[in-house]
Amino acid sequence: MNIALIAHDKKKDDLVQFIIAYKSVFAAHTLFATGTTGSRIIEETGLSVHRFQSGPFGGDQEIGALIAKNKMDVVFFFRDPLTAQPHEPDVSALIRLCDVYSVPLATNMGTAEIIVMGLKRGDLSWRKVKQ
Known part of the structure; x- marks a missing residue:
């Protein structure tokens, strides 16, 4: 399965620790991530991760495009609900696409x-089956 991994700055540590805890599960799938999040996961787990741009520079939209083409199966997006994000419209669009495409x-x-x-x-x- 294709899995997207995204985390806001204050949640990157949490996501990396989560990936470490379930490394054997994630290792069996194809991983994609936004820029810095992907770098951290690669460095700290050794897993292979296809990296897109950083979220504010279009990474969320790149992942959204794969969702719209039915090429992304699961999204782990550790959001920081207490900090305003300059790319909030992109974040909302990504979440909406997950809902639209189940x-x-x-x-x-x-x-x-x-x-x-x-x-x-x-x-x-x-x-x-959906693919």
Whole structure:
């Protein structure tokens, strides 16, 4: 499955720790990430990650384009709800695309835990049928 990994600055540590905790699950999939988040994941886990631009420079939109083409199966987007983001319209568009195309989206650790357990069990195999 194709998995997008995105994190706002104050949530990057949380996402990296989450990836480390479930490295064996993520290693079985194709990973994509926005710029700095992808660099951190590569450096700290050794996993292969296709990196897009940083979120404010279009990375969120690049991932959104893959969602719109049904080429992204899951999105882990650890958002910082307490800090204003200069690219908030891009963030909102990405979330909207996940809803439009029924792409599972985790915006916090609780939801991420549920989705990663589903990945581990193969519960998201219905995404392969949609392609």
